[in-house]
Amino acid sequence: MDLLNAVIALANFVIIPAIAYGSQLALGALGVTLIYGILRFSNFAHGDTMAFGAMITILITWWLQAAGVTLGPLPTALLALPFGILGCIALLVITDRAVYRFYRVQKAKPVILVIVSMGVMFIMNGIVRFVIGPDDQRFADGERFIISAGTFREMTGLAEPLAIRTSQGITLVTAIIVVVVLFWFLNRTRTGKSMRAYSDNEDLALLSGINPERVVLYTWMIVAALATIAGVLYGLDKSFKPFTYFQLLLPIFAAAIVGGLGNPVGAIAGGFVIAFSEVTITYAWKKVLTYALPESMAPEGLVQLLSTDYKFAVSFVILLIVLLFKPTGLFKGKAV
Amino acid sequence: MTDSVKFTLYAAGIALLIIATGMMQSWNTALIIVNMGLVSAIMALGVNLQWGFAGLFNVGVMGFVALGGLATVLIAMPPVTDAWAAGGLRIILSLVLGAFTIAGAILLYRYLPKGRARTLAMIAFLIVGFFVYRAAFDPAKIAIEGVNPASTGYLGGLGLPVLVAWPVGGLLAAGAAWIIGKTALGLRSDYLAIATLGIAEIVIAVLKNEDWLARGVKNVIGLPRPVPFEVDLQNDPAFVDRVTGMGFDVVTASSIYVKLGYSLLFTAVLIIVLVMAQLALKSPWGRMMRAIRDNETAAEAMGKDVTARHLQIFVLGSAICGIAGAMMTTLDGQLTPGSYQPLRFTFLIWVMVIVGGSGNNFGAVLGGFLIWFLWVQVEPIGIWLMSVVTSGMADGSWLKEHLLENAAHMRLFTMGLILLLVLRFSPRGLMPEK
Incomplete structure (x- = not known):
């Protein structure tokens, strides 16, 4: 029973939040990596692009909420998301x-x-x-939990609660849908193939008659969609504050580099590597260990490896390790 | 038009702007702008050394500036003897332990044969080392932070004159730059950018959270000053006699006197750094740097050690940023880790360098002054502009209030616009490199 409690506590405080955060980072890193692969530069404005897309979505959400339109148990922001994406596409294409x-x-x-x-x-x-x-902005509404702590306790009778927030569920589902659509687009459609060709070898792609402006236009549109979705999901899950989005730049870049810049699969893997390391290293393990270990070995302190304020240090150290030992990233990226 | 004429003209233009500020707002405001302009110019010289001479992309200026600020606390504040007795030696010992752990891991990596055994040995060593370090560090930290936390709760400094902190700030920044340079130089330029961005955030996180070091977000206030206090001047009969004899108000005169003192000190540092940067630029070393920047492959073929030279100039440039950071904290008289913002301390310096003209030291100085002046003045101008725009709107309307309230944020927008316009239409800046 105790071991089960340990697993539940682990899931509640580490696995579920890390999966949600990892999905958000992966979507952000996909945008960075696409720009890197096709336009060949590291886009420092990506965090603020996410903030912009999320901001448009928030404004529309507020307007919808004021008009009395809701999605029932789901957050209204999902309804506003397409408009946010359109706004962000407009901004990026104009830029x-x-x-x-x-x-x-x-x-x-x-x-x-x-x-x-x-x-x-x-x-x-x-x-x-x-x-x-x-300042901080709140725009989440609808049902807060898919499974709340209380319901879970009643259902299972375990001492440890397990809560899954709606935002976490939505994050995972949306991320899976987006990634599937993106990979289908890149691998199966004509435009997607021309994008990959352009990223692999620009000159060869130009020789085969691929229109570079078209490729670039599609890239910006996809990046706008990815950035807005990542920004809105992050905002729903945590909160919306412009400065936090700027700070997300570091873990996002770390994710893209760890996975291998320019490689979409790598970006996703990198996002989860960074998220899981951040959460496990800054989590206080006392509760899980108390359940998992025999009573005599129960820890006294919090067993927290690093305080949460140092979460940037975690992504940074992982980044350094990768740069030192495998500069092209886990999945072979383009850059050395 | 020769460079010196151009420089004089631009400098005169900026001087006019500052004099206009003095006439229209107050001489105090003008001097505040001058002092921070001097500091900004030194930071811009440091970045120009890295970017203009060597093409290195450092976006961690904020971190090096903050390390300089830390140096002022560590050097100039009086030591807190109770805290030292409570855990000073223990904490230093634990830090040494931590350093040994990392050094040991590096040695293992170097001298063990390649293979899984080496990786495992290294990881095991690091993990054991980390727990030993935490076991030594945590109690010492708690003991120190427990000593009178409302006013001290940290180790204090060495109690040396604050001017000593300026070169020490440079040394601290140089040390951090060396570690970063060792790992990220020699790879793509973007990687250095990300690595420096990261180290800057980490430096700030350490300053904010390690209370035993510099009180974290509780701030260290009342740093010693290299110039007299205004209050002392106002109570000094000789000073009062002199300024009233000249027909000035005593309070204003004392604050201007103090600010002028800072200006003189900063100008001296600026001139020293500028002369050295100028000598370096014209020396064979400077030519080699620019040759490396313009064509790394060719320079390498000529037998130049590109990575080592890059490391050298990266450390030098960061050290200058560290010195400027120490000067700035001295000027503020306090260390407030919460006030370090990357947009203000990293990216704004970049705007200065690009606008001034990358690769030209005089350009960096001009850019430092001009952009700092704009940074300060865009806010009131923006507010004024908004009040003109909204003057036709009804009072209390939602849009009017919103526009007026957020007008202050226009300065980021303006800086971005200036940067983009300069990059597009005059990419070589005010004073192009020769």
């Missing part, structure tokens, strides 16, 4: 036309594009703060 295209035509060095993306980051950050303000 590309106004800013990035110039440097693409010039064949500027990647690092120049990174600096340009820094400018874009400032602007997006400014817009988001200007429109919605720098």
Whole structure:
């Protein structure tokens, strides 16, 4: 019985939150890795793109809520999500036309594009703060739990509760759908194949008559969708605050690099590697160990390896280890 | 138009802006802008060394600046003897243990034959080392933080003059830069960017959470100053006589006197750094750096050790940022880890370097002053602009309030716009590299 309680506690505090967080990171890292693979630069504005998409979604959600439209047990934000994606696509396509295209035509060095993306980051950050303000925003509604702690206790009679929040369930389901659709698109459709061809070998792709502007346009549209979905899911699961999204840049990049920059499968794997390491290393293991170990060996302290404030340090150390021992990432990426 | 004429013209323009601020707002405000402008110029010189000379992309400026700030606390604050007695030696011992663990793991990696046994030995060593370290560290930390937590709760510093902290800040930053450079240099340029972004966040996290070191978010206030206090000046009859004789208000005069003192000190540092950077740029070493930047493969073929040179200049540039960080904390008189924001301390410095002209030291100095001036003044201008725009709207309307309330956030937008416009239409900046 005690062992079962240990497993439940582990699932409740580590596995479920890490799966949700990992899915959010994976979606973010997919966006970064696609831009890297096709446009060949590290996009520093990605965190703020996520914030922008999430912001549009939040505004529409508020409007829908005020109009009395809801999705019943599901959060209204899901209904607003397509509009958020459209808004984000508009922003990214305009940005590309106004800013990035110039440097693409010039064949500027990647690092120049990174600096340009820094400018874009400032602007997006400014817009988001200007429109919605720098504070925390709540926009989640509907049923809070799929299984609440109380129901679970009644159902099983175990001492340890297991709570699954709606946002966590939605995150996982949405992430699976998005990833399946994305991979179907990249592997089966003509446009997807031309995107992969362009990413593998630009010159060869151009020779075979692939229109680069079209590939770039589709990439931005996909990236906008991924960023908005990741941003909204993160906002539903935790909360929406512009600065947190900026800070997500580090774990997202770590995920993309750990998996291998430019490799979509790697981005997903990297997202989960980072999320699970962050959560396991910053979790206080006392409860699980007390259940799992015999009474004489029960720990006294919290058995927390690092305080939660150091979660960035975890993604950073993993990043360093990968850079030192396997610079191309777990799944062979493009970059060395 | 020669470079020196150009520089003089731009500098005169910025001086006019600052004088206008002095006339229209107050001389105090103008001097505050000048002082932070001097600090910003030094930071920009550091980044320019890395980016302009060597093409290294460092987005961890904030971390190095914060390390400089930490140095002022560690050097200038008086030691807290009770805390040292409670656990000072133990905590230092545990840190040494931690360092030994990492060094031991590196030695194992180097000297054991390659294979699974090596990996396992290394991991086991690290895990055991980590727990030993925590076992030594935790009680010492609790003991130190328990000593009068409301006013101290940390080890304090060495009680040395605060000016000593400036070079020490440079050393701390250089140490951190060496560790980062060792791992991330020699790989793609983007990787250095991510690695520096990470180290900056970690430095801030350490400053915020390690209360025994510098009181964390409880802040260290009342740092010693290299210049007299305003209150002392106001109570000094000789000073009062002199300024009233010249027809000034005593309170204003004392605060301006103090700020001028800082300005002189900072100008001295700026001139030293600028002269050194300029000498370096013109030396064979500087030419080699630019040769490496422009074509790494060719430079390597000529027998230059690209990674080692990169490491060298990366450490140097970060050290300059560290010095500037120590100066800034000295100017503030307090260390507030919560106030370090990457947009302000990393990316703004980048805007300064790009706008000034990457690769040109004088450009970096100009960019530092100009962008800092704009950063300070865009907020009131934005608020003024918004009040003009909204003047036609009905009072109390939702949109008007929102616009006025959020006008302050326009400064990020403006900085981004300036950066993009300069990159697009004048990518070489105000003072192009020769």
